[in-house]
Amino acid sequence: DSGVTQTPKHLITATGQRVTLRCSPRSGDLSVYWYQQSLDQGLQFLIHYYNGEERAKGNILERFSAQQFPDLHSELNLSSLELGDSALYFCASSVGVGLSDSPLHFGNGTRLTVT
């Protein structure tokens, strides 16, 4: 168990809808990262937050947004969903703003299916 908690585990929704994925980092970790894993694109970095502030953006669509709250949990909001958004969404956490000597610790992911 990595200590990173993601909810829900599975999400099935229709095109055009909006969903929110939630992540609680490991105790003591201030950084949260979101990744999308799909068969065609592989593991794509979406966004990184450190202690409530956005630090880096990757291949994140404008329809997607994220935030990190004062208690350090993070939410990834996906709106106007399309079939191609179906994927496994991972949250990961680390202690500092950079990776230092530790790897990212990944949660179990949220599997999103858009029908």
Added chain:
Amino acid sequence: ELKVEQNPLFLSMQEGKNYTIYCNYSTTSDRLYWYRQDPGKSLESLFVLLSNGAVKQEGRLMASLDTKARLSTLHITAAVHDLSATYFCAVDMGGSQGNLIFGKGTKLSVKP
């Protein structure tokens, strides 16, 4: 843009055999990570390689890093079925960005 390439992408091995997975990356980085993923599961950290020449071993797996060649290898010795999984290498973008760029993964299948 940093690119990370793994090969092979698919690997079918017999138990007891040795093989190497290669990970090449396109820009300077001193930090490389190897992860394992079982189907439908999370990513499990295997190795953290932090400098040129770093070598780490755990059981039947050994990872190394050559930053000058921008190459990391994951060597499998005397494979067993339990090693069947997808293996990813990931390179640290560095600085304050702190995010990893992943290769496409190598799907390893070890057959009796």
